[in-house]
Amino acid sequence: MSGRKGGSGGGRGGLHERVKTARRRTASSTRWLQRQLNDPYVRRAQAEGYRSRAAYKLLELDEKFGFLKKARAVVDLGITPGGWSQVVRKANPRAKVAGIDLLACEPIEGVAILEMDFMDDAAPDALLGALGAAPDLVISDMAANTVGHPQTDHLRTIGLAETAADFAVQTLQPGGTFVAKVFAGGADRELLTLLKTHFASVKHAKPPASRKGSPELYVVAQGFKGRAERDEKEE
Ligand SMILES: C[S@@+](CC[C@H](N)C(=O)[O-])C[C@H]1O[C@@H](n2cnc3c(N)ncnc32)[C@H](O)[C@@H]1O
Secondary structure (H helix, E strand, O other), X not given: XXXXXXXXXXXXXXXXXXXXXXXXXXXXXXXXXXHHHHOHHXXXXXXXXXXXXXXXXXXXXXXXXXXXXXXXXXXXXXXXXXXXXXXXXXXXXXXXXXXXXXXXXXXXXXXXXXXXXXXXXXHHHHHHHHHOOOOOEEEEOOOOOOOOOXXXXXXXXXXXXXXXXXXHHHHOOOOOEEEEEEEOOOOXXXXXXXXXXXXXXXXXXXXXXXXXXXXXXXXXXXXEOXXXXXXXXXX
């Protein structure tokens, strides 16, 4: 690749890659490229056939909370480019998966992919139709496009997480799990209240694969209590 020279030392095993600042490349895209080239998770994803370094976030969350092995029907919100669904299918090749994204996603065996906005009113039924069953695991890695204003970015991502949580509460099988990306500070009070009401356990975690400088965090809610039981208690 032009504009790149390797082997100048300083990195792991002398493999640290330095990126020449090409005349037409902005400083921030040079930084992004340099970070990609030197990121061990990017290298690992390439070597292990995952489409994204994000795959390792789900793997690490699963190591800590253990929800993938028993998952049989999974909804992947914000599926593109597909790393999380690849992880789900690798952990459990018989799992059915339906994913949705604003952006196109290359096909993955055993995964139904919808290219549409999850915030569209038609999305929940479309996902359930594509899955053909009630999910026992709902995972959301959706992130709103950042606008560089931390409060706005936080609110938009929390909005996606709240809508994902509503979907999980409306559709999960009893005992099911919900995993979602939230931002620094964790799920806000309203989202936490919703999750604590409906799940036996609600925890936050920052998997090692999540970049230290990033405000991203994940909420993992396990042991969905089911709708019928709660509806009876509320009567
Ligand atoms: C961090 S990426 C997901 C990476 C994925 N988990 C993986 O492992 O490959 C976040 C995705 O959320 C999607 N997204 C954001 N808002 C969305 C929305 N309203 N509906 C559907 N997808 C959305 C983005 O298009 C983006 O592809």
